[in-house]
Amino acid sequence: MSEYILEMHDITKEFSGVKAIEGINLKVRAGECVGLCGENGAGKSTLMKVLSAVYPHGTWEGTITWDGKELKAGSIRETEEAGIVIIHQELMMVPHLSVAENIFLGSELTTAGGFMDYPRMNARAAELMAMLKMPDINVAQKVSAYSGGKQQLVEIAKALNKNARLLILDEPTSALTASETRILLDIVKELKAKGMACVYISHKLDEVAEIADTVTVIRDGTHIGTAPMAELDTGKIISMMVGREMKNLFPREAHDIGEVVFEARNITCWDATNPERKVVNNISFELRKGEILGVAGLVGAGRTEMVSTLFGCYPGLYEAEVILEGKKLKIREPIDAVRNGICMVPEDRKRQGIVPLMGVGHNITMSVLPRFITGGLIDAEAEMAQIQHEILRMKVKTAQPLLPIASLSGGNQQKAVVAKMLLPEPKVLILDEPTRGIDVGAKYEIYKLIFELAKQGVAILMVSSELPEVLGISDRVLVVGEGQLRGNFINDGLTQETVLAAAIGKPVTAAA
Ligand SMILES: Nc1ncnc2c1ncn2[C@@H]1O[C@H](COP(=O)(O)OP(=O)(O)OP(=O)(O)O)[C@@H](O)[C@H]1O
Ligand SMILES: [Mg+2]
The missing domain is CATH 3.40.50.300 (P-loop containing nucleotide triphosphate hydrolases)
Structure with missing residues (x-):
């Protein structure tokens, strides 16, 4: 035996x-x-x-x-x-x-x-x-x-x-x-x-x-x-x-942080199933050009609800004032956000990020389809060229570009969703748990991309439950706990302990 x-x-x-x-x-x-x-x-x-x-x-x-x-x-x-x-x-x-x-x-x-x-x-x-x-x-x-x-x-x-x-x-x-x-x-x-x-x-x-x-x-x-x-x-x-040694998991790169481009004021969200309960309570923050702002907190703290309102996809009642480059925006649904230069990679890929039975490629170009339309017709060749380019750029592993996205491995689906949200060339990019289910190599690629975008002046808001990731790439960290803003720290010598203490509501001294 x-x-x-x-x-x-x-x-x-x-x-x-x-x-x-x-x-x-x-x-x-x-x-x-x-x-x-x-x-x-x-x-x-x-x-x-x-x-x-x-x-x-x-x-x-x-x-x-x-x-x-x-x-x-x-x-x-x-x-x-x-x-x-x-x-x-x-x-x-x-x-x-x-x-x-x-x-x-x-x-x-x-x-x-x-x-x-x-x-x-x-x-x-x-x-x-x-x-x-x-x-x-x-x-x-x-x-x-x-x-x-x-x-x-x-x-x-x-x-x-x-x-x-x-x-x-x-x-x-x-x-x-x-x-x-x-x-x-x-x-x-x-x-x-x-x-x-x-x-x-x-x-x-x-x-x-x-x-x-x-x-x-x-x-x-x-x-x-x-x-x-x-x-x-x-x-x-x-x-x-x-297949190679990876000494550094976070490819930090210097980038300039400019003036405030984006402001969210008084975000309040009511629970979609229990309208008596506030899941986000009056949170305000600013985001600068080229800044990477991490959002930390425990699961259930209200972070996803908070960023969903900014992208017009929060299912319950909410109030928020959103200002981009000094202009007040009315965002009722994601298309309003995308048109104004705010894109989001959602946490729930299966429900919000992809159309499962549609091809990988068309999932990617979906966000910018009008670009390929001339005289009422889709220029399929131009669209395919763009698709090939994105698949290469993001190293999406797929046997061919038209396979249904649902047949790709989880991590590769995520890379395709990121590609889709970069195509509209956003001014503000919201990433909700962008590396969930993604391997170390692909994480590294996504971080590199985040720094690249920051260098180009894109303002980035990244929600993540992985503290090493938040501390590894953010310029500044917001901490959300029980729907409230509990910390706003410059990420300079910031430790996991400080962030966690803030998340669970312990008093902290190092607030910026
Ligand atoms: N039903 C399918 N049709 C075509 N290709 C498939 C199908 N299922 C898996 N593949 C391909 O087989 C390969 C292995 O995928 P698999 O889902 O096993 O990866 P994995 O190691 O579990 O990745 P992950 O860590 O992202 O979950 C991938 O290239 C994927 O695109
Ligand atoms: Mg798998």
Whole structure:
């Protein structure tokens, strides 16, 4: 008997003739967590979809040995029955079903008479919620009433309920708060101790370093290396991922900061579902030409709501006075903002950033379509030239420019959204969590681009939950906590501690 519970051998998967992964090997022991690392588009999710039979046996090459026997699963149901459970990168909850219904979706408990056994399902769901340290969740409530982070933990509960022996977590923490991430990592550790095997995919390499026993790195669909975590550190993983050493994660560049170009006064937002509650309370700030202004705060502090009002896409009631180059603007919808020179890369890419079934290229040029129209007709050639240019510039990894954007890896979708928002040549660029789900190499490219834009005089407002990123690239940092402006610091020797203290509302002394 092999010491491995799972052996994937020589796996190759093609999409319409293009190899997404080729000849990959992956082995996992019971009780072991393997960190699977690689840049955007490296093939991590694809490999896991092969394993969980999202791509059934016969649609890929190679062999999978599970628990000593060859696995030839034709569907996810079969792999789940075998004990292989995947939690996908994108949330898969059905919004209008309750928390408990989502947990039992496809494996509903029924009474002797064949009816849904809600009391039993709700009780078990509540038990799982308590296990995940979320006893306050009402399992009979619609899942959509809860934040993305909470929904992600419900996904975990759903997986746990399936008696998984191998749990695959694909970017599980990108929507989680720091404390939710803590809960998740602790749960995975407990499960490991009980003998569960795990494959953990994350661009947050400190999480991988904490949780993985072994790390496998893939690049461009091929296997680069596998080593015990004890012999690695995040720096070594990064060099394996990108194929070169990266000494500096933040390519800081000097740039001039000019006069005030943009002012937001008295932004107040009311909760879209509960109009009694203010989620942003009277925040004002200024932004200078060529300035990079970071917006830090805990998840849920009101940062996304705040910037959404500036782009005309906040769904609830709000008030705000927006002044660009001394002129008061009326922004009712995103097109008003874009016309006036304010662009935004939204946090929720899936819902606001892309048209999933439309091609990558057309997603990019959508923001400036009128430019290609002459005499009522679209100049397809000119549009295609622009598309090719943008794809090269942003290094968007796509087999061809007209593939539906939804078929690209998460990080490459994000690069396309950034490209789309740069085309209108904005004066103010708002970036909401611009590097979420993006690998270190691509992050570096995006930072370089941010500095490039700042040099050209674009004013940049960047919301980010990653403090090292905020401190690594901002000229100045706003801190938002519970809907209020709690700090406005020049980023000169500013520390994570100071920002965090401000975010949670502790008194700070270093205010600028
Ligand atoms: N359904 C599909 N059709 C065509 N190409 C695809 C499809 N799914 C994935 N690909 C391609 O396969 C490659 C690997 O993608 P995959 O999603 O596995 O990357 P990943 O390592 O998970 O990246 P990320 O970190 O961004 O999530 C990419 O080039 C992607 O465009
Ligand atoms: Mg992926």
